[in-house]
Each structure stands twice: as structure tokens, then as C-alpha cells.
Amino acid sequence: MDETQVMIITGTRKGIGKYLAHYYVSKGFIVIGCSRGEVDYKLSGYQHFCLDVSDEKKVKQMIAKIRKTYGRLDVLINNAGIASMNHILLTPAHTVHNILNTNVVGTFLFCREAAKLMQKNKYGRIVNTSTVATPLKLEGEAIYAASKAAILSFTEIIARELANFGITVNSVGPTPVETDLIRSVPKEKMDNLLARQAISRFGTFEDISNVIDFFIKKESEFVTGQNIYLGGI
Amino acid sequence: MYEKIVNLIIMQAEELNETLENKIPAELGASASLFDGKDGILDSIALVTLIVAVEQSVEDEFETSIILANEKAMSLKNSPFKTIGSLAEYIVILLNEENTNG
Numbered sequence: 403m404d405e406t407q408v409m410i411i412t413g414t415r416k417g418i419g420k421y422l423a424h425y426y427v428s429k430g431f432i433v434i435g436c437s438r439g440e441v442d443y444k445l446s447g448y449q450h451f452c453l454d455v456s457d458e459k460k461v462k463q464m465i466a467k468i469r470k471t472y473g474r475l476d477v478l479i480n481n482a483g484i485a486s487m488n489h490i491l492l493t494p495a496h497t498v499h500n501i502l503n504t505n506v507v508g509t510f511l512f513c514r515e516a517a518k519l520m521q522k523n524k525y526g527r528i529v530n531t532s533t534v535a536t537p538l539k540l541e542g543e544a545i546y547a548a549s550k551a552a553i554l555s556f557t558e559i560i561a562r563e564l565a566n567f568g569i570t571v572n573s574v575g576p577t578p579v580e581t582d583l584i585r586s587v588p589k590e591k592m593d594n595l596l597a598r599q600a601i602s603r604f605g606t607f608e609d610i611s612n613v614i615d616f617f618i619k620k621e622s623e624f625v626t627g628q629n630i631y632l633g634g635i
Numbered sequence: 636m637y638e639k640i641v642n643l644i645i646m647q648a649e650e651l652n653e654t655l656e657n658k659i660p661a662e663l664g665a666s667a668s669l670f671d672g673k674d675g676i677l678d679s680i681a682l683v684t685l686i687v688a689v690e691q692s693v694e695d696e697f698e699t700s701i702i703l704a705n706e707k708a709m710s711l712k713n714s715p716f717k718t719i720g721s722l723a724e725y726i727v728i729l730l731n732e733e734n735t736n737g
């Protein structure tokens with residue numbers, strides 16, 4: 403593959419997605435990102451779409467634009483995600499819908515539409531985002547963890563459905579990384595959580611891109627349907 | 636519009652045929668058999684590939700996105716994926732719906 407690779411990253415306004423957009427542009431990818439809000443940065447080689455990842459029409463339009471502009475898509479990183487700390491007895495149904503829409507429906511829509519474009523070249527790399535909150539069974543994060551458990555199942559099954567098209571699908575499960583997502587978790591809770599990892603520290607953005615680098619390598623064509631947790635869970 | 640779409644599907648079918656052992660009899664035009672769940676010409680991978688290619692070419696031709704594999708299509712008794720003609724009829728309906736709903 404000599405030509406410049408085209409990559410979509412969802413949720414690029416801040417946090418992990420913002421880092422990934424900068425990182426992959428610096429590695430020579432054409433990066434197309436999205437989030438509900440505008441981004442406060444400009445990068446050559448980066449284009450932004452303002453959309454909600456669960457909006458089917460908007461997602462289709464974004465991929466149609468990419469198809470017309472570049473005629474190809476090599477990599478999709480489904481990073482956009484939201485969490486909400488709450489005891490089940492205090493969780494409004496509305497919150498549940500929001501989390502499932504962004505984390506599950508959004509990931510599904512991007513995988514479906516991206517795969518349609520990727521299959522043209524019989525090549526594609528999809529990386530979804532899971533979390534250690536699922537295997538650690540974190541209290542207060544029932545819906546968030548469940549939404550990411552859905553991502554694991556979904557990743558394993560579409561890896562099989564898309565294998566014939568040369569598309570691999572994997573997921574990366576970060577430990578806590580200091581972004582807005584975990585800002586509201588009390589310190590004591592966080593310390594307990596880190597103590598349950600084999601390596602007890604916060605994750606870094608680089609820890610995550612390192613795993614993604616491996617999944618999206620051309621040579622990783624035989625790696626699919628897998629999830630890698632960071633931190634030794 | 637129907638004729639245009641039939642031609643569009645035939646073009647995509649011919650392109651797909653280059654990779655298929657069991658070729659779509661595209662020369663039969665609208666009556667060419669595609670997929671009937673049991674012994675259609677296409678296996679499911681080829682059907683998926685054809686549907687995606689047709690979706691994209693409809694999008695290019697009419698500047699409107701449609702989703703062929705929607706709930707209605709999957710539950711219709713008379714599958715729109717049976718023949719090239721039935722698929723074209725179905726696309727006409729979807730395009731009309733898109734245009735009236737904006």
C-alpha cells in the first residue's frame with residue numbers, strides 16, 4: 403500500500419480522540435474526524451464533521467463525502483463514547499438511551515457504513531473502544547460497562563462477517579486515562595481501581611495509540627475479533 | 636427512473652460478475668434472478684457486495700442516500716432482492732419516500 407491511507411476517528415473534539423487525530427496526521431494519514439461540537443484546532447490533513455454518531459443520515463452523508471473525495475477508506479477508529487456514574491436506583495432511562503445511542507448505535511453505524519466503503523478495496527482496519535470497567539465490574543457504571551460489553555460481542559461477530567472482505571475488526575480497552583470522561587469519579591474510588599490493575603498507574607494516550615498501531619498495521623491481517631485490555635486486567 | 640435504475644443495477648451486476656463463478660444473468664435485464672433465499676444465483680457475500688455497489692451508484696446518480704437493507708426490505712414477503720426488476724422497483728419507492736420526507 404503505497405498511497406496515503408485514509409482514516410476516520412470519531413469523537414475528536416477532546417480527550418483520546420483529539421490526541422489520536424494529531425498523532426495519525428503526524429504519521430501521514432489523512433484523518434477525517436467528527437464530534438457533536440466544533441474542534442478548537444486546525445491541522446493540515448485533518449477534516450472535521452459536526453455530527454452525532456448515532457444520527458444515521460449524517461453518518462451516511464459523511465461517508466458519502468469521503469467516498470467522493472478519496473474513493474477509499476483504510477481505517478476506522480470508533481472512539482466517541484460517553485459514560486455516566488450512577489447507582490442503578492438513581493439512573494434515569496434517558497441516560498441509558500444516551501449511552502447506548504452513542505456507544506453502541508454510533509459504533510454500529512460507523513462500522514456498517516465504513517465497511518461498505520472499505521470492501522471496495524478488499525482492505526480495512528476497524529478498531530472499536532471497550533473499557534476495563536466491563537471486566538472489573540465497576541459499581542456505578544452498570545450501563546456504561548454493559549454498553550462496552552456489547553461492543554466486545556459486536557466486534558467478535560462482525561470480525562467474522564467482514565473477514566471475507568479483507569476487513570479486520572478489533573477493540574482496545576483502556577484503563578482510566580485522565581480525560582473529562584472520568585473527571586467525576588472520586589479519588590478514593592479511582593485509587594482502588596488502579597490498584598486492581600497488574601500495573602497500577604493511569605493509562606496514557608500513547609498506551610492506546612500503541613495498541614491501535616498494532617491492530618491497523620498491514621501485517622496484522624491475521625488478527626481479528628480480538629480485544630486488548632491495557633494495564634494488565 | 637425505473638429504466639435508469641435497472642440499467643444501473645445491470646452495470647453493477649456485470650462488474651460483480653467478473654469476480655463470480657455463478658454469474659448473474661444480467662443479459663436477461665429486469666427478469667434476471669438475484670437472490671431468493673434458497674437457490675438464487677448469488678451467495679450472501681455476493682449479494683451484500685451487489686447491494687452496497689447499487690446503493691453507492693444510486694447515491695451518485697440521484698444525490699440521495701438510501702439504505703437498501705432496511706427493516707422493511709428484510710421483512711417483505713416478496714423480497715425486493717429476488718430479481719433485478721424487483722430491486723429496481725424497490726429503489727424507486729425508496730427514492731420517492733426520500734424525496735417526499737426530505
Ligand SMILES: NC(=O)c1ccc[n+]([C@@H]2O[C@H](COP(=O)([O-])OP(=O)(O)OC[C@H]3O[C@@H](n4cnc5c(N)ncnc54)[C@H](OP(=O)(O)O)[C@@H]3O)[C@@H](O)[C@H]2O)c1
Nearest residue numbers: 413415416417418437438439454455483533578579581583
Ligand atoms: N478516559 C478513560 O478513562 C477511558 C477509559 C476506558 C475507555 N475510554 C473510552 O475512550 C473513548 C474516548 O474517551 P475520552 O476519555 O477521550 O472521553 P472525552 O474526553 O469525554 O471525549 C469524548 C469525545 O467523544 C465525542 N462524543 C461524545 N458523544 C458523541 C456523540 N454522540 N457523537 C459524536 N461525538 C461524540 C466528544 O465530543 P462532543 O462532545 O463534541 O460530541 C469528545 O470528543 C470512549 O469510548 C471511552 O468510553 C476512556
